[in-house]
Amino acid sequence: MSFTLLSSPLQGFTDFRFRNAQNQLFGGIDTFYSPYIRLNGKLEIKASYHRDLLPENNLGLEVIPQVITNDAEEFLFVAKYVRGLGYKELNWNLGCPYPMVTKSGMGSGLIKNTEQINHILERAHSETDIIVSMKMRLGYDTTEEILDVLPILDNYPLKNITIHARIGKQLYKGGVNLDAFQLCIDNTKHKLYYNGDITSVKKFHEMQERFPTIDHWMIGRGLISDPFLPNMIRNKTSEYPKNKMELFSAFHDTLYAIYSESLSGQTHILLKMYHLWEYFSTTFSNPHKVLKQIKKAQSLRNYEAAVASIFKNEK
Secondary structure (H helix, E strand, C coil), X not given: CCCEEXXXXXXXXXXXXXXXXXXXXXXXXXXXXXXXXXXXXXXCCCHHHHHHHCHHHCCCCCEECEECCCCHHHHHHHHHHHHHCCCCXXXXXXXXXXXXXXXXXXHHHHCCCHHHHHHHHHHHHHXXXXXXXXXXXXXXXCCHHHHHHHHHXXXXXXXXXXXXXXXXXXXXXXXXXXXXXXXXXXXXXXXXEEECCCCCHHHHHHHHHHCCCCCEEXXXXXXXXCCCHHHHHHCXXXXXXXXXXXXXXXXXXXXXXXXXXXXXXXXXXXXXXXXXXXXXXXXXXXXXXXXXXXXXXXXHHHHHHHHHHHHHHHC
């Protein structure tokens, strides 16, 4: 059975710079979802969101914009904006688990508010021609929450629903709930995409066997930790290329150069790279030691020396 691989939108990580670098050096992803647009009550698009979605910054990529909101007017505003850029689809985030989002009644914190979900979808489908898709968790407090939402979603011509098989209050702790995901398959007419803990070729095959009707698979943190993964899945191999570290080094250097140019001040650059290394380090034989070296680097010169040492030692 053929399948489609998707890149999950991770705030602060999978912007157009990351997408282009990953696609050019590794490939394997069919569709990238952009990190969400959040308006915070002001009907204005931040410059950073605009740069991220500009078609000229995403040449050769299939990108789907995403919005996070609990307000119909905000949804309609963003829908009109992305249509103006030439996008036909808008993904609605009901999955973000972070407290600063969920306490505002957005992301996975909105799942239990079935009345508001229905209101926004009704207006989206009656007042715009945007194609709507959704990204969700199984709920915030319990997995039963999504089962209350699915009958409402069945009233609308959604393109698909991507489900991260955890509840919101888990954040990324604990395992995915595959039984609860199966219940979603059994209780909706919509096409479902799977998201959650696809971190290796072995894991991907296990998920394929568990859910034979699913043909769209979203990779989130696994893509940042291992940008080789999508292409390895596609080529049905667990073997890394012989020049693995050379490619990974080129990937790092590309991102480092881009972020050094786009961010102001070494503190911002070092923090950005450190957060990337929280994922990158898992690719190395001693992740703890690698991350410790990166953390100790308090200047760009020391950072560059640490990175050179890390790649040299791994080779």
